[in-house]
Amino acid sequence: MHEIRRDPILGRWVIIATDRSNRPSDFAINREQPVGGVCPFCYGSESHTPPEVFAIRGATRADAPGWQVRVVPNKYPALRIEGDMGRRAVGIYDMMNAIGAHEVVIESPEHDAQMADMSAEQITRILDAYLQRMIDLTNDARFRYILIFKNQGADAGATLEHAHTQIIATPVVPKRVAEELEGAQRHFAQRERCVFCDIIQQELEARTRVVEENEAFVALEPFAARFPYETWILPRRHVARFERLQREDLRRLGNILRDTLRRIDTALEHPPFNYVLHTAPNQNGEADAYYHWHLEIMPKLTKIAGFEWGSGFYINPTSPEAAAEHLRSMEWR
C-alpha cells in the first residue's frame, strides 16, 4: 500500500510509492508499463489492461475491439480503490493510506494518432469520456478531487507512446487547486465577481493575448504565463465545474481544443506538452460562486524545472503577447 504524506510546512500532499525499487535505472516512473513489445492500448490487446470502466464503442462487447475511446483502471495505480483512509499522525507528521482511483483514457485505437491530428469529433469523444468518468467518480464520497491530465511526449512525462490521458481521484485537494480556490475566493470577497470572468472580459477587450474563440469558449495566453506558449481554454459563461458541461458545449470544447492544439503543434513543431483540467473540488458548494473551470495547456519547451520547483519563481523567455500573435498567425487548415 502506498502512502499519502503531508508536508508539515507547506501542507502539500505527496504520494509515496513505498513498494517500488529505489535503483536509479527505475526512475522512468512506470505509471503504465508496456507488456514486452505489445502495446496494451491497441486494438486486440484489450486483455492486457484491467476490464474497461467506460468506452465509446459500436455494438461490440466490452473489452474487445470496436471502441473509439476506452477507459480502464491503471494497471500500476498510484492510488488504490479498496481500503479505508487510515488517516493518522506520526509525531508532527500527517499521513493516510493511498486510497483513490487511477484510470487511463485511451484516446484512440490507432497507435500513432496524436491528439493534435485527430478530428474535432474524436476529441469531443475523448472529452465526453472525461465528463462521464468525472460524473461517476464524484459520486464516491471518499474523493475530494478528480484530476484529469495528459502528458504527451517522453519529455512531458509520457511513458507509453499510445495517446492517453490519466484520471486520478484523490482523497485530498491538491495544493495548486487549493491555492487557486483561495485566490478566487479572495477576489470574490472583495468584488463579488469571479476573477476568471474578469480576466475573460479584459482579455476579450484587449485581444492581444487571445488565440482562438467560439460562442462558448476562449483560448488565451495568460498575462503572467509561466511557460512559453502556456495556453488556457476557459468557458465564457461562469461555471465552476467541468461536470456541469452541457451537451452542446461539449462539441464546442472539442472544436476549440482541436484548433488550439493544431496551432501549437504547427507553431512549435510537435512539442511535448501537458494539460491539466482545473475544476472545483467535490463537496465544496461555495466554490460554485467564485471558481471557474478551465484547461491549462503547457508546452514543454524549456528545461528550467528544478529552480522553478524550488522557488515558485518563473522566468518566461517568450511574452504571452508574442506567443498569441505567433499562434494566431498559423495557417494549418
Place this chain on the structure above:
Amino acid sequence: MHEIRRDPILGRWVIIATDRSNRPSDFAINREQPVGGVCPFCYGSESHTPPEVFAIRGATRADAPGWQVRVVPNKYPALRIEGDMGRRAVGIYDMMNAIGAHEVVIESPEHDAQMADMSAEQITRILDAYLQRMIDLTNDARFRYILIFKNQGADAGATLEHAHTQIIATPVVPKRVAEELEGAQRHFAQRERCVFCDIIQQELEARTRVVEENEAFVALEPFAARFPYETWILPRRHVARFERLQREDLRRLGNILRDTLRRIDTALEHPPFNYVLHTAPNQNGEADAYYHWHLEIMPKLTKIAGFEWGSGFYINPTSPEAAAEHLRSMEWR
C-alpha cells in the same frame, strides 16, 4: 526592459523576457551564453564576462587569472540593476519593471570540475562567496529576496558546462518562499516553536531519514519528499537567515554539503540536480522567530514535471526512508 508580472489568481510572480525571440529553436534559455566555443568562465577568459563583483583570489589583479571562486554579473540578466520599480496596474493585472540583480558564481577555474568532486575547502570557498554576495545584496532596499540556486547538468537546466551558481535578487518575495513563511508562522502561532526545529528533533530521534550529520548541520530526506532522493541540509541551531552564518560553521557546511553531494553522486551515478538556498526575506524581522534557513537539493531523476507543475500534486516512486538508507550505505571515501 523585461517585466515582472503577477498572476491575478495565485499571486505568483513571473519574469517575462519581452525582448527575446519566440522561435522554438531559442528555447534552451540562455541565461548565460557561450561565446563561440570559448568558455567565458575559464582562466584567461575573464574579459568575456562583465567585471567581477567578488572573487577569492591570491595577490592577483581583478578580472585576471589567479582566482579560486569568481562572481560576475550575468551578461544576459533576467533582472537589471538600474532603474526604478515602475509598479503599475493594467486593468486587473499588476506588474513592475524587472529590476534586480542577476549574478553568476563561477565555482572553479577548472572547466570540468563538478561540485561533488571538489574538496570541502573549495566548496567552503563557494559558500563563502554566497555569503559575501548575500550580505552585500541585502543592503539594497529595493530587493526583497536573494535567491541562490544551482542547476547542474543540462537536464537540470544548466546551459553552460562550467560549474556555476546563480544569484537573483528580486523586488518581490517568490511564492514558494512566501508559502513556507506562512506555514512556519502558522506552526509557530499554535505552538511557539519553529517547525524546522521540530522536524530536526523528530528526525534525529527516528534516524530513518537522516543521511549525514555533524556538530552544526543535519542532512536528511524530508518526510513528504516530492522527488526521489530530495535532500535537505539544515542548521541544527535555530537561525532564520543564511547571512548570519558564523565563520566556524561555514566550514562545517562545506563539509556536510561535500559529503552529501558525494553520496548522491555515487548512489545515483552523477545525476543532474538543482539546489536552492531557502532563507528569510530581507526586511522581515518577524521571520527571525519562526523561519529556519536550509538548502534543498533535488536530483533530477524523473520527468513528471508538467503534471506536477499543473496540480501541485506529486508522486514520488522512492520512499525517503529507502533513499536515506541507500545514501547512508555509500562507500565513497
